[in-house]
Amino acid sequence: MRILLVGEYSRLHNSLKEGLISLGHEVILVSHGDHFKNYSSDYSIKPIFFSRFWITKKVRNAFKRFFSFDFEKMERAIRFYLILPKLKGFDHVQLINSDALELHPKVSLFFYKKLFAQNKKASLLVCGDETPVIEYLLKNEMKHSILSPYLNDSSLKKQYRFSLKYLQPTYKKVFNWLKDNVNSIIVSDMDYKIPMEKMNYKVNFIPNPINTHKILFSELKMDEKIIIFLGINRLSYDKKGIHFFEKALKIIEGKYADKVEIIITENIPYQHYISLYNKAHILLDQVYAYDQGYNALEAMAKGKVVFTGAEQEFEDYYELNERVAINALPEVNELVNELSFLIDNPQEIITIGKNARAFIEREHDYLKIAKKYLEVWK
The missing domain is CATH 3.40.50 (Rossmann fold)
Structure with missing residues (x-):
């Protein structure tokens, strides 16, 4: 055709x-x-x-x-x-x-x-x-x-x-x-x-x-600090609930200053954006979604843990029994709790990252x- x-x-x-x-x-x-x-x-x-x-x-x-x-x-x-x-x-x-x-x-x-x-x-x-x-x-x-x-x-x-x-x-x-x-x-x-x-x-x-042939999976390493990435697009700032992530990150930075590195970018070209988030363990995407958008899916394909839409409707449709992403809600305390759990249990980051890649290969290839x-x- x-x-x-x-x-x-x-x-x-x-x-x-x-x-x-x-x-x-x-x-x-x-x-x-x-x-x-x-x-x-x-x-x-x-x-x-x-x-x-x-x-x-x-x-x-x-x-x-x-x-x-x-x-x-x-x-x-x-x-x-x-x-x-x-x-x-x-x-x-x-x-x-x-x-x-x-x-x-x-x-x-x-x-x-x-x-x-x-x-x-x-x-x-x-x-x-x-x-x-x-x-x-x-x-x-x-x-x-x-x-x-x-x-x-x-x-x-x-x-x-x-x-x-x-x-x-x-x-x-x-x-x-x-x-x-x-x-x-x-x-x-x-x-x-x-x-x-x-x-x-x-x-x-x-x-x-x-x-999935071009975007390669890389198993996350927990040797040093856990890197959290937030990419801001001002045109979708409110729609994605970015201010919830910003508030949560301030709390996390104060709570885990010696354990995390936080990268925040704003309105940068796609290729530059990708080069910066490649080294991250956790990517913060959006809080008002039921399902993952394209940005989140690409990060999941690389084995990142993504805070995005993963509501019950999404889990039911794909018949999931394991976490492939973190269902990010517009609640600062909930975001802090989820981030804290991952920082305190780094093995969970590795497990969810592997689940995410397997999900992408199965449903989004x-x-x-x-x-x-x-x-x-x-």
Whole structure:
């Protein structure tokens, strides 16, 4: 098959591409690299002119502030328009999100109609914020979710503008057109499966693909200090509940100053991020999730102990009898207790790390997952 993957936010599409190519398929990936993360693409629509130079940045920011006009979106649109003639004749097109191109919704819809018309089948992947997901989360029926901070404090609305935009009529129109024109809707984990099904959508659940050949397992050593890593992305700071981790780490640092080393980074490119967390024993990911996102899964594949979503629904679905991750809750004392237990019982870190790798190989191997995508697409 000839497959076109549009958009990238977490390296999900890159890993899926690697799996599909290994199975003998031709795959092209188009994206803007997800801003500072700089994920690789075959065709990049990353805005360069309005983001690289000091003076153009000033002009861009001024127009965005006073006229609500985004030159970066304009540049992305131009770049996609120029490569659009090359994006034809594919057996399948998959969008990573209804806003995969991050353009004005009317412009995105224009391009999607062109793209679908010159290719065969299409699918929509729901692996992040999406119209029905946000609509359901606002009902506040789940124990917790990425919207929990906003539901508890409406003054955070500005921080949630990227999530809440999917409720705007123009974004809803794009999603509604896509749901009527794709052949399948796919969800990547329980945090999207549950809301989509609650909103009466028929979805195909396919776990995130992890390249277990490229991401190697390394058994953790307890010779020196236990290293705890926290990578902060300011755009998702509230959604991931990072302040709970920060408070917990201050307590841990005071309690175990001679036993732990704490590494905290903020808004760094993916490759630099990976190089820093490789030596860590424990990675702190997020507190409002039911399941693991892509960042957590990659760390688990390396044998790290990850504080992330691992709720009962997740354990039941995969029929787990052992801990493969720490279910991180938005409670500082609970996080401190879990971290303290691991520091006082370092053998548990080794055991959970091995469990995590085995789980990834069993449920997230990129070749197994690529085959599942092919089954749904066909």
